[in-house]
Amino acid sequence: MTAPVATVLVVFGRGVTTIGERFVLTSASAARVDAAIDYVHTHREAFAAAPAPLVVFTGGWAEASRGEPRPPEGCCEGDLMLARARAAGLAAHAELKLECRSRSTLENLLHTAGDGLLAGHAFEPRHPLGLVSHAWHLPRIRFLARKVLRLRGAALLDVPAAGGESASHRERVVHLASRLWFLGVTDPARLLRRERAMVASLRRRATG
Template sequence: MLVVLGRGVLPAAGGTWALTPASLARVRAARDYVAANEAAFAAAAQRGRRPRIVFTGGWAEAAEGAAPPPAGWREADLMLREALAAGLDRHADLRAEARSRSTLENLLRTAADGLLAGHAFDRHHPLGIVSHTWHLPRVRYLARRALGLRGGALLDVPATGGEPAPGWWPEGAVRMACRLWFLGVRDPAGLLRRERAMVALLHRARRGTRRGPAGGRPSARRPAGGDADAPTGYRTVAGGSTAVTKNRRTP
């Protein structure tokens, strides 16, 4: 099984939304992984264990304070359409979780929606995590907290390309903040409460740093995009909306 984490959406022409280049890079990393392991995917299906690929991500509320895009235009929705266009449904069941607003919620909501049910993950059958290399250590830490998975039970599937300029809040600082705020907490409700408190604190700090000199005006807010808890340097672009493909339901 693969879990592909979203990396933001951007407003596009005609009131639509499009994946950021980094989100597209993660879909392509999943596509390339399947192509490189096509025989293993086919063998699993023949044994009655058809592989599954879960696309998870809603919008960057935790990082940007962004409002949710319209239903059908969120990270997971658009990643699923890209995956269908690439033919990944020939090799695996494709599912989408489009409500999450942070990396932690990616994992918790994927589990809460039953998308990991029926699978036991270990070093022989790991859960593949598709994200960028800089992000994977934090995903691993949160997977240990939220899912109880660690070490060989997780497989890194790194994406490359499409990354923006460094964000306002360095990834190393976000990772350290997670370790401090989530220390000693494992239950989903407790993790979410801690995260909401951490996000509120980071937003207050961010608003303070974005104000100009005394009497100055705050800088303009960036569009919805980027990891839900690692602010990015993406800029709004026009055009290039993803063609809508009817979502195919799988058992």
């Protein structure tokens, strides 16, 4: 039996840094873009008889949670990921979309859904939604996708990125905290309120 192929990918950012006065993707963010590019090229034959795959790059400025201002126009995570994909020629093989106002993984999913970037697509085990990130991040994305998109199990397909960053203790803490703080909550506004309270609580514990 042929394994299902995701014709829609959502790529999650992992931050922006600066070199001099120039804003650039972190190595982890760049690795996630490259994973999406590799996935589309690897499965090009599967896409030949179907509409072009859709790749959504999502990421604003996670640093906003630390009070840092928004980067200049065109320098958010999503902007820079999209630019990297276009420079690699991905637009010739896929439809590319952008979400660049989110500050967290939860907001990535909420804005991607709320802005209609997945409109017209239905996801199930034979036609899963591809999630592009590092393997250590994917469990939390899956948990949040169940909350926001009502998708679970084989309706989601992991597309792990390689390189750029190893798993961190903080990610395990945030994943566990998310499961506790978001228990029984699916409403977008309540999820956002819970997330902000959770982040503030984790920050207090880290500095206390």
